[in-house]
Amino acid sequence: MASVMTTHAKEWKPAQNTIMSRWAAGVTPENVWRDYPRPQMRRHNWLNLNGLWDYAITKKDAEIPAEWDGKILVPFPVESALSGVKKSVGGENALWYRRKVTIPEEWQGQRLILHFGAVDWRMTLWINGKQIGKHSGGCDAFSFDITDAVTAKLEADIVISVWDPTDDGYQPRGKQVNEPQGIWYTSVTGIWQTVWMEAVPQAHINSLKITPDVDNGKVRVEVETAGIDRESRIADKYFLHLAAISDNKTITRAAGNCFGDVLELEIPDAELWSPDNPFLYDLKVTLTRDDEPLDEVTSYFAMRKFHVKKDESGINRIYINGKPIFLFGTLDQGWWPGGLYTPPSDEAMRYDIEVLKELGMNCIRKHVKVEPLRYYYHCDRLGMIVWQDMPNGDKHISESDPDITRTAESETNFRAEWKAIVNMLYNNVSIAIWCPFNEGWGQFKTNEILEWTKQLDPTRLVDGPSGWTDRGGGDMYDMHNYPGPGMFPVEESRVSVLGEFGGLGLPLKGHLWWDKRNWGYRSFKTREELNDAYINLITKLPQLISKGLAAAIYTQTTDVEGEVNGLMTYDRKVLKLDADKVRPHHLKLYQNPPE
Structure with missing residues (x-):
């Protein structure tokens, strides 16, 4: 996989542009956006899929392309110079992406989640020829569980189609227009934030909702889990454990069940967040079964109102x-x-x-x-x-x-x-x-x-x-x-x-x-x-x-x-x-x- 990427990287270069920032010169297919994309719910097992993908522009209702137009550098939109393409798509056309991924062997037996930071605007996903799902929304992060579509060899052939009518549609688009002028800017189509994959246990933490309560010196945490059947006989063996951490020291803990209870952490003598004192507490959330850890994520919060x-x-x-x-x-x-x-x-x-x-x-x-x-x-x-x-x-x-x-x-x-x-x-x-x-x-x-x-x-x-x-x-x-x-x-x-x-x-x-x-x-x-x-x-x-x-x-x-x-x-x-x-x-x- 590495040798293929290196060969393709030699073929890539930014498209000609009037001006560029000083950071643009340092962008390569190997180093593009390598940072973990979700700071408030971090795990160790993840795979960054930014880099060179195949791309094609077809008519809106065309089938999956048999041939591809070239390489695009994800996560830069196709209209941008750093994508290496710099082409307009238009509402009459669709933009396609393809990349083959070999999944780490140590992920065998876990759920495989494919994440998208943002794709503008309406997209459809196929894995190994099987349609997995669709998403509409150019600004929000979303994900798909692709486990059942991945081959026994842990290979995933990822294909994505995107359609975006820009200012010819009703969808939220910000300042994008088909004909830029004045306060209105160039259209943006397709993947424009990090694409990544992670492995999670069958029973795992799905999301966190964190609400500080400054008046009462508490922080409330709602944890959504997945892969646990509430009606099963073993459901009551699963528990959540929370720890608030300051300066690498645990200051308070809480525990509760996995089915909608709001867990509260007492924060004694809380240090309050403000622009002059942006103090952050660390948060660790662990899912256990029979007191054995199954899944763990790290996050952070602050006390402010x-x-x-x-x-x-x-x-x-x-x-x-x-x-x-x-x-x-x-x-x-x-x-x-x-x-x-x-x-x-x-x-x-x-x-x-x-x-x-x-x-x-x-x-x-x-x-x-x-x-x-x-x-x-x-x-x-x-x-x-x-x-x-x-x-x-x-x-x-x-x-x-x-x-x-x-x-x-x-x-x-x-x-x-x-x-x-x-x-x-x-x-x-x-x-x-x-x-x-x-x-x-x-x-x-x-x-x-x-x-x-x-x-x-x-x-x-x-x-x-x-x-x-x-x-x-x-x-x-x-x-x-x-x-x-x-x-x-x-x-x-x-x-x-x-x-x-x-x-x-x-x-x-x-x-x-x-x-x-x-x-x-x-x-x-x-x-x-x-x-x-x-x-x-x-x-x-x-x-x-x-x-x-x-x-x-x-x-x-x-x-x-x-x-x-x-x-x-x-x-x-x-x-x-x-x-x-x-x-x-x-x-x-x-x-x-x-x-």
């Missing part, structure tokens, strides 16, 4: 752990010149968060995109609060229009994908806010969806919606103001936030996606002019904070394709701001009261 309440002046503020906090950061698109949706590496993805942290920001609004789970892990451990959007889809409305009316199919799909996203990210410590709608994009049944989101996760705030078409629901009254800043009046039950402002543009030659058609809300010619204008905006925020502004999100972290209003260029090679000059102005925003 986000909520809204009135301060001493009777103004609603955002609180963390009983203390008011002003959220300040950037609108973050999460796009890359070489990989589009897919960062070139874990290091590159982490870099964006580290730059914002160094600039003195404490929040990222992840804009109409969901990142790989490792992104949120880095936010958890670095202390970066996340304001998470739902990727938009279906039709858009203007500020004065009524909500759109979705078809039953479109609404069912929206609810399924949003619920999957919320459930997938529920355990991540850093997420403080869910945002189902932005600026009327795909907005329907507004207050019903906001309330439903709150039911899915009562532990976070719900922004409803961000900008434009407010209907009075949610926890936040959200203004978009370019260049701004500005705010809505403080309300009785909601906080006033500035979900987008700024957008100051500076095109830098040699770092542009397009030579022409570059766009910003306001454009400047030099870094000095940009820095002066930026500081002028930031110095206006303290007065608004004193009046009740609870959060402000600047547009944006980086340039993206034709947009040149980033703090960094699209290739991340230039930080346009002078960090030493702007950081003190950012830090003043967190003083109480602000200067």
